[in-house]
Amino acid sequence: MTVGVAGAPDREGAAQPSRRAAPAAPPETEKKKRRRGSILGSQPLGMVFIAPYLVFLGIVFAYPIVFAVWMSFHDYFFAAPGADVDRPFIGFDNFAKVIADPAVWRSFLNVGIFLIINVPLTVVLSIVLATALNRVVHARTFFRVSYYVPYVTASVAVVAVWLFLFAENGLVNNLLGPLAPVPSWVINSALAMPTIAFFVTWKGLGFYILLYLAALQNVPNELYESVSVDGGGRMRQFFSVVVPGVRPATLLVVLLATITGANLFTEPYLLTGGGGPNGASTSPVLLIYQRGIEQGNPDIAAAIGVILIIFVLGIAAIQRKLVGGEES
Numbered sequence: 001m002t003v004g005v006a007g008a009p010d011r012e013g014a015a016q017p018s019r020r021a022a023p024a025a026p027p028e029t030e031k032k033k034r035r036r037g038s039i040l041g042s043q044p045l046g047m048v049f050i051a052p053y054l055v056f057l058g059i060v061f062a063y064p065i066v067f068a069v070w071m072s073f074h075d076y077f078f079a080a081p082g083a084d085v086d087r088p089f090i091g092f093d094n095f096a097k098v099i100a101d102p103a104v105w106r107s108f109l110n111v112g113i114f115l116i117i118n119v120p121l122t123v124v125l126s127i128v129l130a131t132a133l134n135r136v137v138h139a140r141t142f143f144r145v146s147y148y149v150p151y152v153t154a155s156v157a158v159v160a161v162w163l164f165l166f167a168e169n170g171l172v173n174n175l176l177g178p179l180a181p182v183p184s185w186v187i188n189s190a191l192a193m194p195t196i197a198f199f200v201t202w203k204g205l206g207f208y209i210l211l212y213l214a215a216l217q218n219v220p221n222e223l224y225e226s227v228s229v230d231g232g233g234r235m236r237q238f239f240s241v242v243v244p245g246v247r248p249a250t251l252l253v254v255l256l257a258t259i260t261g262a263n264l265f266t267e268p269y270l271l272t273g274g275g276g277p278n279g280a281s282t283s284p285v286l287l288i289y290q291r292g293i294e295q296g297n298p299d300i301a302a303a304i305g306v307i308l309i310i311f312v313l314g315i316a317a318i319q320r321k322l323v324g325g326e327e328s
Helices: 030-040 042-073 092-099 104-135 140-151 155-166 171-179 193-216 221-229 232-247 246-261 265-269 284-294 299-327
Strands: none
Touching: 042 299, 092 299, 104 140, 104 193, 104 232, 104 246, 104 284, 104 299, 140 193, 155 171, 155 193, 155 265, 193 232, 193 246, 193 265, 221 232, 232 246, 246 299, 265 284, 284 299
């Protein structure tokens, strides 16, 4: 009689060998999984699809930045195509010239004034208008499109309207009467950059409103109802539910507004005739154009561009820390 115990004798009396389970293969450690996933990502097929865009970024963005850094450390100048010219390495000489140039300091001061006005105004107006539009029931599409139209309208056409409004004999000055500034808005050294900041804020508002509208869709309605049950009104809902709920969108809006403002070019070029009056509205990017293209000093222009990149990265890091908080 066979005994159902390992090692017990069977009918012939021979001992059965002990049956042990084969040792299982050690599970793949989490570190190896992360290392394998970091090479091609968690979805290798996705890397294949985004490869053309990565090539585009490398050609259009990465290569020009690397080349600009190289130019900033060399005595670079324009030459005829195919000409073999010597462009020696000169170290930080271009940066020394840039730092010693008062026009460069003035341009960074101008863009600083612009950002101080534009970024907070963009955030406040965008979140307030997005919250109001999110509550609109009738003609919702009409109002959303109305705010978005200036953003997609060509800057040249919109600038023509603003020049008509803010000219010395324009509609705004006629309405203000004796309160109108002298000299007028865009030719006043104290008001030129604030006027440009208001213009850019108005023109780009529709895009940032859409970002906030998308973020508001992810705020649960239960939070609004909870505040209402506790006796809170619209203002308390706004500060207790809306503002914390769209915090990631606020960080995105702040960063995008900062990057856009630091790359300011079209508006001062068109509104003030190229940075006037007396450089009061010259931005670093406009100065890069003037030094590199108009004056034929691309190495100086590249040095200004490198300093501008460092400037923007520093501001963005501070904003990410302040606005993003622990979630950044």
